[in-house]
Amino acid sequence: MPVQLLKIIKGKSEPPLPSHLQREDLKHLHAGLDYTNKYFQGVVILSYPQTKLGDGTDFLKIVLQGTYNSCARIDSINILIYGKMADDCAKVIRNGDTCIVAGFKLAKSPTAREDGRHGCHLEVSEEAGSAIYVRGCPFFFYFLINSFIKILSVAPKYVYTPLNHLKDGTVVNLYGIVKFFKPPYVSKGTDYCSVVTLVDQSQVKLTCTLFSGNLDSLPKIYKIGDIVRFHRIKIREYNGQMQGITSSGFASLTFDGTVGTPVVPRTSSKAYTFMDEEEKTVEELRIWAASNLSISGPAAKLSGVRPMLFFDLTCQLVGKAKVDGSSFLLKVWDGTKCPYPTWRIPVEARDLEGEKILLHRLRNLTVDILAYDNHVQLAKSLKIGSFLRIYSIHTKQASDKNEDVSHVEFHLHGGTCYGRGIGVLPESHPDVKELKTFLESVELADSQSMDSMSSLELDSTYNSIAVAVLHIPNMLFNRYVWPFFCCFAVLTDHQDLSNTELKTIRNSRAPQQYRIRAKLKTFKPQKLYQSVKLHCSKCNSLQEVPNGDAFDLILQECAVTPSNPELHSTSWYESVTWTTQDQKQRKITIHFVKHDEMLLYPEDTLLMIEGGTSKEIWKLTRRFKCVIPVRSTENDLELLDLSAPFLLQGKVKYYGCKQCSTPKPIKNLSSLAAEPRPSWEPTEIAQVLGIEPLQYVFIMKFTLVDGTGALNAYLFDYEKFFQIPASEILSNNFLQQKMQMTMNTLCPPGRKLDDLPWLECFIKSYNITDGNKQQVYYQIFDTTVAEDVV
């Protein structure tokens, strides 16, 4: 078997390689030497399409990256494979596979000057007695390598054309804010169609007509104000205006347009570039839109519908039924009750799809929506239980025959004017999460009331639910609109204590607990970011959060030590080395920790990195679950100095206590990796690595007054007081704003003492002995800033 697949079992190849073979390093390959008993090992980083030579011989060229040469400038070599072996290899080899090539001939590489690879290439064929052993790279690893390469490569530089610079007959990339859209619908041709009108800072509008046979490859726009990035859209002139139309290779990303929400692209494309620069563009468009476009507030609820209007409804599908050829019935609910009697469309029981019990139980909360004509096909395909946004539903008032009572009808008329149509929202959509939670609370209330109430009483319960629901859109609105947001009260947990005057507290012995009513005269530090510290719960020490420069310095120092190739690709991680494309040609080594080999998701993967900069590490944290910076020693990988974070997850750097940590071998991570679905919790990682984790904490000094006296109380808070995790505030502008707003409300700058708001909170007193002097201190506890609306 000249081409053989190997498995690695406990670090050894299975079947074992012939014992006479010796491994040869890339740098020892020189023309004219004898390589009969040598083999070369490398990772496939590129394979060209299989071809035939002039004489009909099969031919395959692949590129291997050596794994023994992490310092060398040239780290890859071309392998030319001839005859049947080329055919065999083409069938099994993929990027990321480890290849062992034995019985090769060495020849001068004619392309070395252009491709920058080794000056020689290896030639192999069955006739020459060569053998190739391939160790398959698990698919997930292959996927990770590609993700990794994409993140750290110099990404192709896309140029984006402003909407006022579009020219007829060009294919361009562009950004825009969605001013109007038709959700994808079935066209009269072969494809789905979606019409999208965009606008940007140039105030110029562009209507794009997008076609695709694949519903998924059209942009995932859910509301006006979303932001899109289109690649390779063709510009044409139509009726004297520029028009966009899908061209081959069209791709799109869609973002929520709300200022302050995470910039996460919605896309069906697995391979897309999205870097800091793109994030900045989206944020700029969001800010521009917020002050230049009027984007409507929260969507309507069934409890808010009026007859004779058009509205968009976010709802869940409970039942569906065919009515006739040109109309289709959708039974939906959103947890609120329509204030008018609504029509019921009679259908045959056997035509009605949906859970009978649920349909009956929710009969007073569901409404019948009739979808016509072109919407029928899409309506038919909807899954019961899915979450929908139905655009431009028409409510019509009509009287029942022979009766005076009128009812409201819900029509989704034919055609796509005004964006009329149906969109399926993914479960991950924030509005769906919100709706789901609400629906669950309604169902719960419903099932509880079912036991004790008659059906007549049930109806009145629904009415009261509907009243409660009316407040929800306001809450939604205010979460993101800061000028209307205010926290004006401080709530406490223990309701049994009554208020104590500050004078009384100052005259009492410690330790004790009190509830107080006081004003916040002043607080320290005034620069709020200075209030964030790192705390060790074991030795109770506090320290400043190291700044980013310190981390960079440590990384630079570590990068001097090259990665030790002996430590690459073990039983529990796979390693890849990468040379940066810039002048410095730095080596970066990534060790992907294996867990369940079936897992395909970078976002669940932990990796260790050697030789990266902090910028590269942050890039990796955006795509992978955890990043641990490490360095090589002779025998093992180890953590860096504990002045550097031992782990990065999301936007948070996790530090360990220098006094209390006793770092254990990195190998201990493999025990976590062996779990079926590791959660990679920072605390668990810290534990197996022997790290005593430091926790981010807010430390502040509040000077409180109440007319009877004043006292200084310390705030020591991980999350509870501000409802903001201290760990996240340093990397999140939005949270910083929120904290500043909270403090401005508790202690408005420039306000006289009389005009300050009253706060209620808990404080406890305690004694600190310093030498022979005893002093009483006060600390705020069990207190949360309440959010409310002015």
Add this chain to the structure above:
DNA sequence: GCTTAGGTTTTG
């Protein structure tokens, strides 16, 4: 490779 639609409410 070509078509589909090309925003501006149905008339059930």
